[in-house]
Amino acid sequence: MQKGFVAYNNEQKSLEAETEGIKNSQTLIQKAMNWFSARSMFVVAYGTGCGAIEMPPVFTSRYDIERLGVVGVATPRQADIMIVSGYCSLKTLRRVIRTYEQMSEPKYVIALGSCTINGGMYWDSYNTIKKLEEYIGVDMYVAGCMPRPEALIEGFVKLQESIRNNTIQPGYVKYREDYAYYQANQEKLLGKETQPVYEEDYAGMNLS
Amino acid sequence: MKNLQKTYEVTQKVERLFExxxxxxxxxxAVLYISTQTEFNTLSQIACADxxxxxxxxxxxxxxxxxxxxxLMLKLTLGREYESMPSVMTLFPQAEVMERDLHEMYGIGFEGNETLYxxxxxxxxxxxxxxREFDTLAFVxxxxxFKGGREDNKDVKVEQKRRREEAKKQKALEAAKQEAKKQETEKQETEKPKEPNTHATDAEETQDKKPDTKEAEDGQ
Amino acid sequence: MDSKLIKIFHGPQHPGITGNMSVELDLLGETIKYARTHVGYLHRGFEKLVERRTVIQAFTIVCRICVPEPDPNEENFARAVEGLAGIEISERAKYIRVMVQEMSRLAAQMLWMGGQSGSIGMGTVGQWSLFDRDLMLDLFEELTGGRVYHMYTYPGGVRRDLPEGFLLRLSELLDYLEKKLPKYDSIFFDNATFKKRAIGTGVVPKEEALKNGYVGQTLRGCGIRRDLRKDNPYLVYDKLDFDIPVFDGGDVYSRALVRRGEMRESIKILRQVIAQMPAEGAIMQKLPKHRKFTLPKEDIYVATESARGEFGYYMAGDGTEHIRRMQVKGPSLIHGFTLLEKMLIDEELSNVAMIMNSLGICPPEIER
Incomplete structure (x- = not known):
């Protein structure tokens, strides 16, 4: 987390140079807020896919991400970060959107695994979404199938850096401003009911 | 096993697996008889192939x-037009969820199973x-x-062929160039007697060659 | 008294659920009156994807069917293809496969121990056991190149030979684990809190266990000695000497003790494998027409004892390069529906996470 922990590559530097203007325009309070939110990240406990198997090692003694200020928390209302760990099936996507909308701002999303980026191994599956960023705002992608715990930690560190330096436009701002775009995508895929419907009446589903 | 062989024709598929x-x-x-009169009295899976x-x-x-x-594999064939089967839930309670699965995945009905939602x-x-007629790729x-960047994901064999041909063309071009150069140098050599200047021409030659070989590698 | 039921959903976004699934509960106060399992949050349509791929392409995705222990899936897939194509694998490959199975079993039990202790609020055990599991994963990484998904057990053998000195490092790890296991006894299995919560909770009735097709620790926890490694031996399990631990309480505690015994047995098996493994021999039998490998038009059923019970694969070939049908039946399918829905009735709400962990319910294998 300290300087030198992550070696910036040239790409990252050029990205920062582009957003130099944003960085300098923030007020003192904004700076302080960003510093605080980068130092305390509460991750909502929702293992959406198979990437969830690498979360216990990350949160326990071997990799111990708590040293970076990242802690698990049970409810979305107290959480800052959601890790979408791998493929999202259509049924899960409804819950993910609901969880995401319940989280209070500032909130960030880390998408874990190749399948959130472009379908990955399940690119021809009828039940998994291919691009997560079409449906909710995503801040950080960690590629791999499955990504190692070190990769996940690096994703966290990069996210913290960018929050602290205010170098990226957070996904939740995009989600709020372009809500119509996201909603159109959600409705195109999931129909009008983008939130889960729990109903007892399953009549009419019987094909025989 | 003896009971079973008396009433039904049993074939052995592999060791410890019968049909x-x-x-x-x-x-x-049959299922009533087998589950009550023979030793095969538990259901472990209902499989379906289309x-x-x-x-x-x-x-x-x-x-x-x-x-x-x-x-024991108890096999039967069933028509594809959304036909239905008697449910075996009363004999094996675990069949409930398996039938539910098959109903959803194939559209087979199971009479007597109330939970086919x-x-x-x-x-x-x-x-x-x-x-089989459901095309998952078309659905996708x-x-x-998809994100951009998958456009180059063409049929592998076609792409391989194209690249091989490209590489061949490159090679032919290269060979022609070298031939021309050789002839030139030969001409020069015949015109001029041996001089210490040859080192410089060698270096020029290699410099000329390098970009060519790089292109060829890219082509492959 | 006018009593009203409250409906709550235990999951999918819940720290006490074993994966991405959900249990719908009707509560009267704290007592559960009605329970129903909901799955489908992890459905990827593996069986459809496998039909679209060739045999060798399909091999790379089958391990993703069950996340905590992918190796029984690879083993099943490989054995089904070998059975259909009539391939006999070498003795050395068989021993390596047994080794992989037992390593995976040990790792899965370690992960279970973390989940089971976490479900009753004992955080320390998880910190220990996940660390020890990681040591096993390091060995897996050295052997196969992957921490979680290995793609190692290949139809016809295994994908590559053991690295130099691997067995030595494995036996060092076994020494370490053997020393560590008594410490787990004192912190977890003999812990008064755990005993008080677990004894008498989540009892599986013995009389219906066999008839309803329960498998694994659920059977062995209520005093029935069934284990596919003994009953229907595959690979070289019939040449190895090991016991099947059985306890007859039928409750969460008995199942925990069964798993504890299995960890010791796995270490015992691994030691025998290290001693008996032939030094020479082909590790892979080459598939006929490797790139255009076809399966005959036949079908087969194979089963493997995973860390949570019987994993069964039905596979049918159709004379082409593709598999016509591969149907997976994991141990959780019956446990998660037939058993769990019945068992949760009249239980306390606070015991749901503990019972689900104890049954080892893993949703990705229910819905594939």
Whole structure:
């Protein structure tokens, strides 16, 4: 987390140079807020896919991400970060959107695994979404199938850096401003009911 | 086992795996008899394979013994047009969830099973997905968009052929160039007697060659 | 008294659920009156994807069917293809496969121990056991190149030979684990809190266990000695000497003790494998027409004892390069529906996570 922990590559530097203007325009309070939110990240406990198997090692003694200020928390209302760990099936996507909308701002999303980026191994599956960023705002992608715990930690560190330096436009701002775009995508895929419907009446589903 | 062999024709597939084939009409009688009179009294899986060319489903009830040392495949064929089967829930309670699964994935009905509602899919309005006529790739292209960068993901064999031909062309070009150069140098050599200047020409030659070889590598 | 039921959903977004699934509960106060399992949050349609791929392409995705222990899936897939194509694998490959199975079993039990202790609020055990599991994963990484998904057990053998000195490092790890296991006894299995919560909770009735097709620790926890490694031996399990631990309480505690015994047995098996493994021999039997490998038009059923019970695969070939049908039946399918829905009735709400962990319910294998 300290300087030198992550070696910036040239790409990252050029990205920062582009957003130099944003960085300098923030007020003192904004700076302080960003510093605080980068130092305390509460991750909502929702293992959406198979990437969830690498979360216990990350949160326990071997990799111990708590040293970076990242802690698990049970409810979305107290959480800052959601890790979408791998493929999202259509049924899960409804819950993910609901969880995401319940989280209070500032909130960030880390998408874990190749399948959130472009379908990955399940690119021809009828039940998994291919691009997560079409449906909710995503801040950080960690590629791999499955990504190692070190990769996940690096994703966290990069996210913290960018929050602290205010170098990226957070996904939740995009989600709020372009809500119509996201909603159109959600409705195109999931129909009008983008939130889960729990109903007892399953009549009419019987094909025989 | 003896009881079973008396009434049905049993074939052994591999070690500890047997097979009995029945028709759809005497299925219920067979499963009742096997589960009560023989040692194969537990259901471990209901498998279904879609043989679309032969226009039927092949249903396989995999039964196992109390000692869990032998398996029996009880097979029957079923028409593909959303036909229904008697449910075996009363004999094996665990069949409930398996039948629910098959109903959703193939559209097979099970008479007597009350819980044939959504299992793993939610608000699904398309064909049952495991039927062979359901095209998952078409469904994907209809409902999802891919990120850019997949355009070069062409048919591998076509692409390989194209690249090989390109490389061949490059090689031919290169060979022609070298030939021309050789002739030039030969001319020069014939014109001029040997001088210490040859080192410089060598260096020039290699410099000229390098970009060519690079291009060829890219082509491959 | 006018009593009203409250409906709550235990999951999918819940720290006490074993994966991405959900249990719908009707509560009267704290007592559960009605329970129903909902799955489908992890459905990827593996069986459809496998039909679209060739045999060798399909091999790379089958391990993703069950996340905590992918190796029984690879083993099943490989054995089904070998059975259909009539391939006999070498003795050395068989021993390596047994080794992989037992390593995976040990790792899965370690992960279970973390989940089971976490479900009753004992955080320390998880910190220990996940660390020890990681040591096993390091060995897996050295052997196969992957921490979680290995893609190692290949139809016809295994994908590559053991690295130099691997067995030595494995036996060092076994020494370490053997020393560590008594410490787990004192912190977890003999812990008064755990005993008080677990004894008498989540009892599986013995009389229906065999008839309803329960498998694994659920059977062995209520005093029935069934294990596919003994009953229907595959690979070289019939040449190895090991016991099947059985306890007859039928409750969460008995199942925990069964798993504890299995960890010791796995270490015992691994030691025998290290001693008996032939030094020479082909590790892979080459598939006929490797790139255009076809399966005959037949079907087969194979089963493997995973860390949570019987994993069964039905596979049918159709004379082409593709598999016509591969149907997976994991141990959780019956446990998660037939058993769990019945068992949760009249239980306390606070015991749901503990019972689900104890049954080892893993949703990705229910819905594939």
């Amino acid at each position: 009995v084939t029945v028709t759809q009409t005497d299925f219920w009688e 043989w679309i060319e032969e226009e039927h489903f092949l249903l396989t009830y995999i039964l196992t013994t109390d000692a869990r040392d032998k398996n 959504d299992f793993v899919l939610e608000q699904w309005h398309d064909l049952p997905p495991l039927r 292209h209809e409902h999802f968009a």
